[in-house]
Amino acid sequence: MRTLAALVAGTILAACSPQADGVKVENAWIRLPAVEGQPGAAYFTLQGGRESEALISVSTRAADRTELHESVQGEGGVMTMAPLQRIDVPVGGAVKFAPGGKHVMLFGVVPNVHAGEKIPITLHFASGRAVTTMADLAAPGAVR
Numbered sequence: 001m002r003t004l005a006a007l008v009a010g011t012i013l014a015a016c017s018p019q020a021d022g023v024k025v026e027n028a029w030i031r032l033p034a035v036e037g038q039p040g041a042a043y044f045t046l047q048g049g050r051e052s053e054a055l056i057s058v059s060t061r062a063a064d065r066t067e068l069h070e071s072v073q074g075e076g077g078v079m080t081m082a083p084l085q086r087i088d089v090p091v092g093g094a095v096k097f098a099p100g101g102k103h104v105m106l107f108g109v110v111p112n113v114h115a116g117e118k119i120p121i122t123l124h125f126a127s128g129r130a131v132t133t134m135a136d137l138a139a140p141g142a143v144r
């Protein structure tokens with residue numbers, strides 16, 4: 001039994017180690033659109049690893065297509081969204097995606113996803129690493 005436990009522990013460690021030094025993705029959630037056909041948005045916090053890294057894209061089966069965006073205040077205080085090609089994640093730093101700031105725009109949200117469920121999203125980084133995490137699906141207008 002002792003041998004089996006050690007073997008299992010070793011397997012778990014081996015499975016975790018590739019991401020141990022990389023960026024961690026925390027508190028991922030998706031805000032569903034109020035109206036079908038409108039885009040949704042995904043948010044999360046990136047915790048920098050031991051090397052600088054950059055987020056370049058996000059994929060999820062919840063949406064046909066995604067874009068990295070940042071909400072910015074334009075002329076006359078009107079909020080607009082600007083696309084981002086990459087988002088740098090500094091060593092040891094945190095980058096928060098949240099309503100009113102950086103977000104992942106989800107176009108073509110599939111109809112069979114509902115608030116209260118969880119769905120995997122995969123974040124792709126410039127180094128070639130990818131991190132998959134479970135995102136909570138939240139109702140339109142939800143704030144966290």
Ligand SMILES: [Cu+2]
Pocket residue numbers: 069070081103104105
């Ligand atoms: Cu947007």
